[in-house]
Amino acid sequence: MPGQTTATGALHVFPTRDELITGLADWLLKRSLEKKEGAPFRIALSGGSTPQHLYALMASSPYVERFPWRNMQFFIGDDRFVPHDHADSNFGMMQRLLFSKAPIPAGNIFPMPDRGVAEEAAQSYERTLKDLYGAEEFAPDRPFFDVQLMGVGTDGHTASLFPGQPVLHNRKAWVATCVPPAAPHTRLTLTYPAIHASQHVVFLVEGAAKQHIVTRIRAQDPACPASAVTALGELVWFTDQAAAPSDKQ
Numbered sequence: 717m718p719g720q721t722t723a724t725g726a727l728h729v730f731p732t733r734d735e736l737i738t739g740l741a742d743w744l745l746k747r748s749l750e751k752k753e754g755a756p757f758r759i760a761l762s763g764g765s766t767p768q769h770l771y772a773l774m775a776s777s778p779y780v781e782r783f784p785w786r787n788m789q790f791f792i793g794d795d796r797f798v799p800h801d802h803a804d805s806n807f808g809m810m811q812r813l814l815f816s817k818a819p820i821p822a823g824n825i826f827p828m829p830d831r832g833v834a835e836e837a838a839q840s841y842e843r844t845l846k847d848l849y850g851a852e853e854f855a856p857d858r859p860f861f862d863v864q865l866m867g868v869g870t871d872g873h874t875a876s877l878f879p880g881q882p883v884l885h886n887r888k889a890w891v892a893t894c895v896p897p898a899a900p901h902t903r904l905t906l907t908y909p910a911i912h913a914s915q916h917v918v919f920l921v922e923g924a925a926k927q928h929i930v931t932r933i934r935a936q937d938p939a940c941p942a943s944a945v946t947a948l949g950e951l952v953w954f955t956d957q958a959a960a961p962s963d964k965q
């Protein structure tokens with residue numbers, strides 16, 4: 717698509733996990749401070765285990781004093797459809813590590829609904845996004861998110877876009893449900909159209925167990941849902957040395 721960057725984006729490799737997380741925190745800080753005053757800096761956070769160190773770092777000194785929290789709006793890229801105080805809730809994890817620690821105004825945090833019927837919860841979150849965006853359709857030159865933070869699973873999923881699932885073909889909804897074939901809980905997830913409405917997409921990946929899948933995604937393997945992710949502006953990868961793609965595959 718014209719004006720979009722595909723999953724083979726710039727790659728930043730760091731020797732260790734600590735350097736990786738610090739490198740990404742610095743990159744995010746820079747992006748957030750670049751935003752012109754008055755315009756909210758919107759970021760969609762990813763769940764799972766990998767970004768937890770990032771959220772803890774952002775909420776600690778010196779980052780906690782430097783981020784323009786009042787100007788930042790936080791969204792959830794995907795979540796398990798469980799109560800927020802459930803151990804598997806992505807929002808619960810973010811609340812514990814970041815939202816409860818940094819001076820973020822409560823109105824700047826947009827959790828996915830966690831009760832009722834999953835499809836209705838997805839529609840409700842989509843309504844929230846549309847009301848903030850001020851339109852029913854994304855304009856090709858107007859991103860919703862400044863940054864979309866993404867992880868990847870060893871099966872090539874990203875957000876809760878799992879291989880072979882109907883949500884991969886949903887090009888209309890902004891938020892949808894997905895029942896992963898081999899992972900717990902029904903999920904709510906941003907769809908491709910919503911993810912693509914991002915100025916920057918950032919993949920954060922660490923560990924040797926992910927090296928193979930990173931290599932496949934960057935080679936645009938169509939079996940990996942993450943391969944189809946694009947950004948309106950820049951798509952960038954942050955990995956540690958262990959997860960860095962191999963040129964031998």
Ligand SMILES: O=C1O[C@H](COP(=O)(O)O)[C@@H](O)[C@H](O)[C@H]1O
Pocket residue numbers: 762763764765766767793794795796806866867868869870873874875876
């Ligand atoms: O299920 C999920 O998995 C991916 C990857 O998680 P990780 O634990 O391997 O880091 C994550 O990006 C996604 O948000 C989460 O819901």
